[in-house]
Amino acid sequence: MNKFGSTRRGFLKAMGQVSLGMLVNGSIVMRTLAQTKDPMMQHDYTGWENFHREQWSWDKKTRGTHLVNCTGSCPHFVYTRNGVVMREEQSKDIPKLNGVPEYNPRGCNKGECAVDYQYGPHRIKYPLIRVGERGEGKWRRVSWDEALEYVANGIVDTIKNDASDCISVFTPVPAVAPVSFAAGHRFASFIGGHTHTFFDWYADHPTGQTQVQGLQGDTCETADWYNGRTILMWGANSASTRIPDAHFLQEAVLNGSKMYVISPDFNSTATKADVFVPIKPGTDAALALSMVHVIVKEKLYDEHNLKEQTDLPFLIRTDTKMYLREADMVEGGSEEKFYTWDTKTKKPVLMKGSWGEEPEKRAKLQPGFMGRNTFVFPDGHLDLGDLDPALEGTFKVKLADGVKVNVQPVFEVYKPKLNEYTPENVSKITGVAPSVIIQMARDFAMNKPSMIITGGGTNHWYWSDTVLRAFILLCAVTGNEGYNGTGVNHYVGQWKPTPLLGVVKLSFPHSPKKHRFCQTTIWTYYHGNVYDAMENDGVDTAKYLREALETGQMPLYPQNGRDPKVFICYRGNWLNNAKGLDYVLRNLWPKMNLTVDMNFRMDSTALYSDVVLPSAHWYEKTDLSMTEEHTFIHMTEPAIAPLWESKPDWEIFALLSKKVGEVAKKKGFTKYFDEKFNIARDLTKLHDQQIDGGKLATDEQACQFILDNAPQTQGMTLDMIRKEGPQRFKSNWTSPMKEGVPYTPYQHFIMKKKPWPTLTGREQFYIDHPTFFELGVELPVYKAPVDADQYPLRFNTPHSRYSVHSTWKDNVLQQRLQRGGPMCEISPADAETRGIKDNDWVEVFNDHGRVVVRCKIRNGEQSGRVTMHHEPELYVDLLGGGNSQSPIPVRINPTALVGNYAHLKFKPNYYGPGGVQRDARVEIRRHTGSVTV
């Protein structure tokens, strides 16, 4: 067995070394020669068949991956012949973990044609400056020097005339390409501009998870799916949108696991399920709570887990509905320490591990993914010992002021609410038969380990936080957390830069505390003057937003009422994916004096920019790649030099920083004082800072810097990854890494019994905050989807099999495997009542915008909704402008604006309002206007 667990057999067994005439040696070619030979020398290499042999040949083989926000992080080899990249193929060298199928091959229909973007017609070859209107596609080709000077002028003038915080840099998802990511963040950090959050804005951040667990999120690697015996595929469609990981589910099913697919439509994953649960869109929390109801009623719950790991035994005052705090009971007591009721001594007992308790050993680091660092508490801190806290009952306590009040455990408070979620009641809400709810609940509680796999289908809703809270509750009551094969496993966005510290150090050289993080949802809502229509649903967004901004709970840039002036975008297609697209194009984009895009393809944001800088393709630069879906870090490297005049992002920002210094000197404006952070800035030093005096001059150096500066990657070198292939992380976020064992999160809490980083130090289901009370969500409940748009059909915009967001939407090969352009999909019944036939042009519209698109009739679609795979480019086969984001406004859930409640506070991508995109309602009708062909 070699390190890939391989036992090469078959006809290769008895062969010796035979060289391959046609394959010229490169370093990696040498390594694989032994595997590619002709054992019996039986083939005649002289005949016409050589024609085909030559088609499969190369003279150079390099490592590559696709630096795009898809979560796959798939290691590839890239094959080059005569200086032309021919194709790519999965490298298939991710080491195998124990007892589960291997990860290889990882890479999908998009990844296997990524080379198309190197040579395709969308490639940006030269620096361009706009000569027509934004979006027109009329350009003047300029030199790098001229382009950079144009941008630098805009930057220096803005700092001089307005303020540095009028300058935005948008570049998302560090896990995808941390070096590229860091380049722009580092630049923004040094000039005092601001960068943008993205995980929340993309609606991918699981706010409910932060509310319950005090974490940005954490999840098992997908090999662990195989260990689930009951698997609820709930709001995700792995067969279409988690393609490299989907096999683990099919394999688990063959291995005897039972898979439920809970989805409004009969989707590709559902064809492989044991049970397809056709749920009404947006009613998932009701279904989960009904399962909890059944589990509690049938006493199938894990009492010990609830008592030790959750706040369900914590006492609530019946008079104020607030937690009973130490400050209530003791003069000068803490507001952040809490009680349970000891059933033995019949007394309230102060619980360890709450927010008010400081560990003996103070934390040096506060990881960005946690509310606070609780890992410094000793193991066993949550252990109950002899304590047996009550889950039920009403008790009397005497407060410090002598007043006696009734208190109840959270579980007791919750019971009447939970009683409403009988399978019969919930069946009316969800459309799921009571018999199915009951069976699913029993399986989840008894056929363990059980897990939920979830994604955008549940997370992109206004009330997604309540859904996540219900999901986590379901796992907590059944003890399905912390063990292999369990948990709520949430995958949307490639959000987990596991070696976080290295990325942070490279990106935020003054420390993250001295960096302006702009909350993108608020920024777009505010500067785009977005109308959210929420008064129709009884929510006054402005009231909550005003309070959050005035009290500094959430940030808004630029400050002091200034307008944004400069927008620099790269590695992201911000404009194309902006919710409230029509508002943004009308109100926000014109505020920009200068829009800059760095890209290898002309996407919509580039098309609507003033300056476009050509950046290197994924196979033309060096960077790292990682994901939450597996625990291996790997790399891409240049197969060829950057084509035409393109350059790696790291180099572009180095050049830009140099040019900014030169322009600043020319203008006689080089120094300014940043009062917010007390930093005296000097633009003449910018270049030296950006490349750290030459220590970070190249992207390779930057890669190694990340590896060196995080415990998860300690001891790894770029060369090691190049030669040996993907390397497994040495440590991880909320569980230890064990050799050969799939990573599953939360073991530091569940097994080591360290406090959760929440107010109560437990998985916290009760949130006694005024906003939560006002909205009726202090406990996990079902909240109906927002019906503020007065239209009949729900507008569903999921990910697609054929694209990663907008990337590959313009790929000819992918289009030919579809119908040549974007489509929306509706049920036969909805089509018939509207006189729509298959492949008709239709108009999808509401008060926020419209999109005219082809319509496909799909039997598996539920009546009452329109599905349109999200974010086709503004210039593809859509009539009359707009795209799938046009009918979707920006909607802000007030619960995500809370920033003054222990673990609920703004940190970039940790907590903040998401970009809601599934609640929108639309109508659809046949398009009767002109269609040029």
Place this chain on the structure above:
Amino acid sequence: MSNKMLTTPMRQLTYIVDLNKCIGCQTCTVACKKLWTTTPGQEFMYWRNVETTPGRGYPRDWQNKGGGYKNGMLQKDGHRPTLEEYGVPFEFDYAARLFEGKKGRVKPSPEPRWSPNWDEEQGVGEYPNNIFQYLPRMCNHCENPACLEACPNDAIYKRAEDGLNIVNLEKCKGAQDCIKACPYGKVYFNETDQKANKCIGCFPRIEKGVAPACVAQCVGRAMHVGFIDDVESSVYKLANVWKVAIPMHPEFGTKPNVLYIPPFVGPAMQDENGNMMMTQKMPLDVLQGLFGPEVGGVLAVLKAERAKKIAGQGSKLMDTMIGELSDSMMISPMT
């Protein structure tokens, strides 16, 4: 059969597609396309494609195109699919819109009317009991290759070393009889070269001990490949020991060496109140239509073996299909 080009190969390579694992992701389609059919004249052809069944398929309505054998007789008068039936490959003028200021949208041209995957996931039946299934297809490298026998120029031959059926491009004169004769619609005509093109089984990879692109790159891990005489290979076990891998449309008479494990996993029917019934959604007659009468027995074996797994007992068959190691499913996947 009488054709001097048809030798009995020393070894026969066999492919198995596990429809329980295929997720319809088209990775194989793209992998194959990027490796073999990128030159002018090949735009419309997908040696490997994945279609939805029930559906019209690629080329459209191929299941009724004719060809193959009837009572041992070659059917030469099969239909030669038109470009419209394959799907006219449309083009996009991105450069004009993005770099030259041309107005409007970038539209596919000519206007798409059909494409290889046009009816993807449409299937049949009424929600929530509607059905569809992905069906990957390639040249079957048949034991009785109709294409080979039909060729008037002896341009198609079966390789002795691996049993792959290949069009010799030097000998092909563009007669197109092979295209009419293949009942699976898997031989294509390259108008540019005036030659027949078809799947070559990735023989250059096979020769080097590397699995074909559609197998090695199958991210659903749904493919097996090996020599059928290798008793340790998964193809031998699945086809000859467990007998769960069977040809599609055996009635076509060509004896395919690409076999399918029929889909036995899948949800149950629901009554009008949403209660689960005992019968599976995927009707037996649909599968019988594809795989013949044998399929019922195959499904029974598969279900019984999975039942063992559910009960916590082992199943060698399920383990073979799971294929913890890719190496156990194919000759080496490594390149």
